[in-house]
Amino acid sequence: MTAKALNIGLVGYGFMGRTHSNAYRRVGNFFDLPYLPVLKAVCGRDQAKTRAFATQWGYESVESDWKKLIARKDIDAVDICTPNDSHAEIAIAAAKAGKMVLCEKPLGRTAAEALRMVKAVEAAGVPNTVWYNYRRIPAVTLAKQLIDSGKLGRIFHYRANFLQDWTINADLPQGGAGLWRLDAKASGSGVTGDLLSHCIDTAMWLNGAITDVTAMTETFVKERTHVGTGKVEKVSIDDACTFIGRFANGALCNFESTRYARGHKAQYTFEINGENASLKWDLHDLHRLEMFDYRDESITRGWRSIHVSDADQPYMKNWWVPGLQIGYEHSFVHQVADFLTALGAGKPCAPTFRDALETDKVCDAVLKSAATGKWAKTGVEWAAPGPKAAARKGPRAHALG
Numbered sequence: 448m449t450a451k452a453l454n455i456g457l458v459g460y461g462f463m464g465r466t467h468s469n470a471y472r473r474v475g476n477f478f479d480l481p482y483l484p485v486l487k488a489v490c491g492r493d494q495a496k497t498r499a500f501a502t503q504w505g506y507e508s509v510e511s512d513w514k515k516l517i518a519r520k521d522i523d524a525v526d527i528c529t530p531n532d533s534h535a536e537i538a539i540a541a542a543k544a545g546k547m548v549l550c551e552k553p554l555g556r557t558a559a560e561a562l563r564m565v566k567a568v569e570a571a572g573v574p575n576t577v578w579y580n581y582r583r584i585p586a587v588t589l590a591k592q593l594i595d596s597g598k599l600g601r602i603f604h605y606r607a608n609f610l611q612d613w614t615i616n617a618d619l620p621q622g623g624a625g626l627w628r629l630d631a632k633a634s635g636s637g638v639t640g641d642l643l644s645h646c647i648d649t650a651m652w653l654n655g656a657i658t659d660v661t662a663m664t665e666t667f668v669k670e671r672t673h674v675g676t677g678k679v680e681k682v683s684i685d686d687a688c689t690f691i692g693r694f695a696n697g698a699l700c701n702f703e704s705t706r707y708a709r710g711h712k713a714q715y716t717f718e719i720n721g722e723n724a725s726l727k728w729d730l731h732d733l734h735r736l737e738m739f740d741y742r743d744e745s746i747t748r749g750w751r752s753i754h755v756s757d758a759d760q761p762y763m764k765n766w767w768v769p770g771l772q773i774g775y776e777h778s779f780v781h782q783v784a785d786f787l788t789a790l791g792a793g794k795p796c797a798p799t800f801r802d803a804l805e806t807d808k809v810c811d812a813v814l815k816s817a818a819t820g821k822w823a824k825t826g827v828e829w830a831a832p833g834p835k836a837a838a839r840k841g842p843r844a845h846a847l848g
């Protein structure tokens with residue numbers, strides 16, 4: 448296939464800027480695509496650091512003002528890797544300028560902010576996607592295929608954890624370029640928006656709408672020095688959040704996230720229990736999907752560990768030879784591959800901004816419930832998936848782009 452060029456303008460050069468740049472650089476080596484990314488420009492406030500990043504990753508030019516980046520005629524797609532408080536402004540301006548928009552998660556700091564972004568991309572008619580990358584780890588995509596095929600039958604339970612331990616030190620400051628995740632003004636919330644949003648995105652992709660939640664949050668360290676002001680200020684993020692809830696299909700859910708789980712660096716796990724079979728997955732062993740199928744012969748029935756590395760398993764034919772696994776960074780490569788494939792076919796690439804809005808609605812409901820001590824309705828609108836997922840109506844019907 449002769450690929451057309453798609454000129455990327457990246458805003459932000461932190462951790463996510465690196466994962467996305469790596470994906471843009473590698474995707475064409477492994478996937479046959481209708482478009483190929485060209486690293487046209489990277490934009491950041493610190494000129495020296497932005498230039499160093501451009502050299503390291505092969506960007507053709509640098510900008511220090513995202514408005515100038517957006518105004519450039521040679522930029523087709525704007526990729527937003529900045530702290531959450533600038534997602535909306537940049538995305539809305541980029542959409543108005545007719546650019547495609549790829550945005551880091553969570554889409555907005557609140558659902559109201561995310562809704563403005565949805566309206567902007569939909570009014571402009573520009574392709575858009577949000578980087579909920581864990582969907583595209585082959586073992587997670589395989590879970591989706593198995594659930595959609597009806598293998599699990601009726602779903603009863605879904606549970607997920609995202610555990611970290613990097614904020615236990617009370618001397619850690621909040622705010623600034625490195626620690627904006629601890630400053631609610633920049634991030635919107637703590638673990639709810641940063642970590643549970645991943646769990647919620649995967650959960651609703653696999654099992655449909657979460658309709659009702661009841662939650663608890665805690666802020667264990669109440670005050671931290673703010674990098675911006677140099678003063679000791681109240682900490683307004685949630686350090687930990689636990690919630691239970693219901694899905695539209697009647698299943699119950701149980702989610703936990705914290706940055707105070709000593710010993711856990713980034714342990715994202717989920718499990719789903721159906722009447723016929725259960726699946727579980729663990730980010731620390733990301734190429735494996737565990738499955739228990741009650742319909743197996745009884746004398747050998749038990750949990751099996753599927754090493755997701757064969758050519759007929761999701762994405763794997765594009766990589767090495769069967770049995771050789773891939774890792775975290777490949778989930779971003781897959782997202783770029785799916786985005787470019789969908790672009791070539793004139794289709795949306797999930798999760799779109801509208802899909803990610805639904806995740807923000809659940810996050811809002813979780814935080815509202817924690818604040819009021821009452822159950823909260825999420826207001827999530829799309830229907831639950833299941834064996835007939837392909838026939839579903841609404842934005843999530845394009846599940847894999």
Ligand code: SOE
Nearest residue numbers: 462552611628641642645713
């Ligand atoms: C936070 O530590 C973080 O980097 C999140 O922001 C990412 O979304 C998550 O994938 C890993 O943890």
